[in-house]
Amino acid sequence: MNEILNHTIAELEEIILAYGESKFRAKQLFEWFHKKMVWDYDEMNNLPLKLRDKLKENYPIQSLRIVEKLCSEIDGTIKYLFELSDSHIIESVLMRYKHGNSVCISSQVGCRMGCKFCASTVEGRVRNLLPAEMVGQIYAISKDTNERVSNIVIMGSGEPLEELGVTLRFVELINHPSGQNIGQRHITVSTCGLVPEIKALAEEKLQINLALSLHATTDERRQAIMPIARKYSLEEVLAACHYFIEKTNRRVTFEYALIEGENDKEEDARRLGGLLKGMLCHVNLIPVNQIDERSYKSSKASSIERFKGVLEQYGVPTTLRRTLGADIDAACGQLRRRYLKKRGE
Numbered sequence: 492m493n494e495i496l497n498h499t500i501a502e503l504e505e506i507i508l509a510y511g512e513s514k515f516r517a518k519q520l521f522e523w524f525h526k527k528m529v530w531d532y533d534e535m536n537n538l539p540l541k542l543r544d545k546l547k548e549n550y551p552i553q554s555l556r557i558v559e560k561l562c563s564e565i566d567g568t569i570k571y572l573f574e575l576s577d578s579h580i581i582e583s584v585l586m587r588y589k590h591g592n593s594v595c596i597s598s599q600v601g602c603r604m605g606c607k608f609c610a611s612t613v614e615g616r617v618r619n620l621l622p623a624e625m626v627g628q629i630y631a632i633s634k635d636t637n638e639r640v641s642n643i644v645i646m647g648s649g650e651p652l653e654e655l656g657v658t659l660r661f662v663e664l665i666n667h668p669s670g671q672n673i674g675q676r677h678i679t680v681s682t683c684g685l686v687p688e689i690k691a692l693a694e695e696k697l698q699i700n701l702a703l704s705l706h707a708t709t710d711e712r713r714q715a716i717m718p719i720a721r722k723y724s725l726e727e728v729l730a731a732c733h734y735f736i737e738k739t740n741r742r743v744t745f746e747y748a749l750i751e752g753e754n755d756k757e758e759d760a761r762r763l764g765g766l767l768k769g770m771l772c773h774v775n776l777i778p779v780n781q782i783d784e785r786s787y788k789s790s791k792a793s794s795i796e797r798f799k800g801v802l803e804q805y806g807v808p809t810t811l812r813r814t815l816g817a818d819i820d821a822a823c824g825q826l827r828r829r830y831l832k833k834r835g836e
């Protein structure tokens with residue numbers, strides 16, 4: 492189901508030619524899927540009926556179904572729960588900024604990376620998403636709101652570099668001039684730090700943004716909150732980021748979730764400043780989201796300010812992530828967890 496939506500125009504041409512139709516139909520089909528965001532063959536009125544029937548029979552497609560939608564009254568953020576064709580549930584978020592709409596999408600159903608502060612990993616990874624299911628989240632939100640999406644962050648559930656090929660195909664589809672044509676510079680891939688995959692991504696020399704979930708300044712601390720740190724040391728992760736910068740000349744964003752008493756002391760800030768000083772980077776401080784399954788608490792406002800101030804002394808550009816949708820279960824993965832509990836899973 493839905494596999495045809497992962498295809499490039501060249502791949503669609505093969506299908507079309509095998510049906511004895513003209514090659515230009517492939518571009519038309521691609522435009523229906525990715526520009527007009529129409530996934531129902533019956534609506535594709537510039538394609539011959541015969542072709543539509545064959546496609547319907549051999550390449551069934553099913554849109555993502557909105558099963559729940561929560562709108563923030565504070566800032567217009569909307570959280571969506573989508574049901575996939577095999578009834579799995581994923582979560583996406585629309586955030587409205589002055590500069591345009593940003594959508595945070597999932598790359599997997601669940602996640603097996605085990606980060607201690609994250610609700611998405613509580614039941615592990617169920618499966619990877621298809622590129623079509625990644626673009627589908629954006630199309631469904633765009634159609635539901637009737638608003639254009641101009642920024643994408645792959646920061647919902649899942650580790651997007653685990654299946655690098657899927658993420659690369661997603662970028663190709665969403666960036667395509669015959670589709671939504673969202674610029675690579677408006678796409679951010681967030682990773683917990685898979686070193687070989689960061690290097691492989693760097694080799695692609697794309698202009699997308701890399702966000703690295705750092706969250707600690709020593710291997711010991713990082714290992715305590717992120718199991719992946721047992722596989723790759725901080726030194727290796729930072730070396731991979733340097734490599735990414737060297738290949739792409741793009742600034743790397745380091746995500747740092749502040750957890751009270753865990754990683755928010757002045758000495759942590761100094762160590763972080765020392766590690767990142769002079770690097771083409773930016774730190775995004777995130778007051779950690781409290782989730783039912785874990786006991787972490789968000790840092791106090793005074794600790795956050797102190798942390799930011801120290802980083803600035805080191806000349807490291809730092810921002811504090813604005814908490815959006817605070818009134819609607821904002822934390823990543825929480826809405827889905829709540830829905831699954833309700834469904835008895």
Ligand code: SF4
Nearest residue numbers: 602604606609612649
């Ligand atoms: S933070 Fe990201 S990588 Fe870590 S468990 Fe959650 S979804 Fe997976």
